[in-house]
Amino acid sequence: MIHNRTRPDRGRSVLGPALQLVHTGRAPTRAVLTAELGVTRATAGAVAAELQGLGLITVDSRPAGSAAGSQGRPSHRLAVEPNGPVVLAAQVHADGFRAALVSLGGTIVATTPGCGDVDADPVHVLRAVVEEGAGLLRRTGRRCVGAGLAVPSAVAEPEGTALNPLHVPWPPGAPVRAVFSQCLAEAGISGPEPGSIAVGHAANDVNLGALAEHRHGAGRGAQHLLCVATGHRGVGGALVLDGRLHAGSSGLALEVGHLTVDPQGRPCHCGGRGCLDVETDPLALLEAAGREAGPEVSLLDQARDLLRTAHPGDPAVREAVHRLIDRLGLGLAGLVNILNPDRIILGGLHRELLRADEERLRAVVAERSLWGRSGAVPVLACTLDHNSLVGAAEMAWQPVLDDPLLLQEA
Known part of the structure; x- marks a missing residue:
C-alpha cells in the first residue's frame, strides 16, 4: 500500500479520479487507467494497488488477453470489489418507499420490497426507511460508508428542505436532510471514516435518476x-x-x-x-x-x-x-x-x-x-432499474469518490 506520507503527490492527487474511472466502467484495465489519468505506468499501478488495499477495487493479476494482432504487453483487469463496502440508498414516493444497499459501480446488492403508507410526518417515514436499511446491513454484514435519499420534491440548497412535495402529504419546507441525518444517527448507520456516523444526503428523485443514468446507464x-x-x-x-x-x-x-x-x-x-x-x-x-x-x-x-x-x-x-x-x-x-x-x-x-x-x-x-x-x-x-435509488447512492458515494483515503484506518 502507498498511503504513507512518502507517496508521491501525483499519485495521491489521482486516487479519487482513478476510483471514479473504475466506478463508472471507464477504466477496465490498468493500461486504460494509465492513459486516462495521464500518469506513468508505475504510478497507475501504485494507485490501483492502493485502491485494492482499501477494499474498493480488484486488480486481476492475470493480464487481460489482447486482441489478435495487437502489440504490447496485455494489461491487468480492474473491477469494483464485489464484496466491498456499500451505501444505504432510499427512495420515498407517492406509493411508499424502498431501501437498498448499493456498492460501487451502481450495483444494488440488496433491497427491501416496496413499502406503503407515507404519512404526513416525514420523521415517521424516514425512521421506517432507515430501519429497513439497517435490517439489510445486519442481514448482509456489509460495511456501510454513507447514506442517500431520493424524494419526490425539489430540495432547496443548502438547507436540504423539500420545498413543495406535491405527491406526498408532507408539509412544504420539510427538513428532509436534517431528519434523515437524525434517523441515521439514531440507528448508528456508519459513515466513510472509521467510527463515524453517516451524514444524510437528500435530493430530488429525477435529478438523482439522471445522475445514475449518466454514470452507469443510457446517458x-x-x-x-x-x-x-x-x-x-x-x-x-x-x-x-x-x-x-x-x-x-x-x-x-x-x-x-x-x-x-x-x-x-x-x-x-x-x-x-x-x-x-x-x-x-x-x-x-x-x-x-x-x-x-x-x-x-x-x-x-x-x-x-x-x-x-x-x-x-x-x-x-x-x-x-x-x-x-x-x-x-x-x-x-x-x-x-x-x-x-x-x-x-x-x-x-x-x-x-x-x-x-x-x-x-x-x-x-x-x-x-x-x-x-x-x-x-x-x-x-x-x-437502470430503480435509477433514483442508484442516484441516491451516488450522492452517498461521492465523498469517497473524491477522497478514497477517508476509508483508511487511523
Whole structure:
C-alpha cells in the first residue's frame, strides 16, 4: 500500500479520479487507467494497488488477453470489489418507499420490497426507511460508508428542505436532510471514516435518476443530457451539463412537470392547467383509457400492466397512449428548443410510452422542435432499474469518490 506520507503527490492527487474511472466502467484495465489519468505506468499501478488495499477495487493479476494482432504487453483487469463496502440508498414516493444497499459501480446488492403508507410526518417515514436499511446491513454484514435519499420534491440548497412535495402529504419546507441525518444517527448507520456516523444526503428523485443514468446507464457519454420521467405520480426533469448535474442556484432547476402542454387540459396541483405533471403521468393514462385506479397496487404498476395487457389491442388504451405521447412530445420539443441537449432519456412510465410507439413520439418531437428536422436529438429509454435509488447512492458515494483515503484506518 502507498498511503504513507512518502507517496508521491501525483499519485495521491489521482486516487479519487482513478476510483471514479473504475466506478463508472471507464477504466477496465490498468493500461486504460494509465492513459486516462495521464500518469506513468508505475504510478497507475501504485494507485490501483492502493485502491485494492482499501477494499474498493480488484486488480486481476492475470493480464487481460489482447486482441489478435495487437502489440504490447496485455494489461491487468480492474473491477469494483464485489464484496466491498456499500451505501444505504432510499427512495420515498407517492406509493411508499424502498431501501437498498448499493456498492460501487451502481450495483444494488440488496433491497427491501416496496413499502406503503407515507404519512404526513416525514420523521415517521424516514425512521421506517432507515430501519429497513439497517435490517439489510445486519442481514448482509456489509460495511456501510454513507447514506442517500431520493424524494419526490425539489430540495432547496443548502438547507436540504423539500420545498413543495406535491405527491406526498408532507408539509412544504420539510427538513428532509436534517431528519434523515437524525434517523441515521439514531440507528448508528456508519459513515466513510472509521467510527463515524453517516451524514444524510437528500435530493430530488429525477435529478438523482439522471445522475445514475449518466454514470452507469443510457446517458453515459452524453455531454448535455436531458432526463424526463414520471414515476408513481407527477413528472420531473433533470439536466446533466458537461458531466455535472445542473441543479440551478439553489437546487430548484428543471421543474419541467409544470410546463404547459394543453392550456385547456386538466387542473394541476400548481394552480395551472394542462401541465406535463397531470397530462402524462400514470393516473393520466389510466383515466384517459377509462380505467379506475385501484388502491391495492401502485399507480405506476397499474399503468404498466395496462400497457402490457391491453395495448395496442384495446382502442381506448391505444387512444390514451397516443394522447399522452402527443403531450409528452410537445413538452420535450419545447425543452429541446430551450436546452439543446445532445440526448434525451425517458424514465418511469415515459420509458414505457417510448417503447409502445417510438415512431410517433420521435415524430412529434421532430415536428415541434426548431432543429428536429435537420438533426433529431436521440430519445432513449432509461436502462437502470430503480435509477433514483442508484442516484441516491451516488450522492452517498461521492465523498469517497473524491477522497478514497477517508476509508483508511487511523
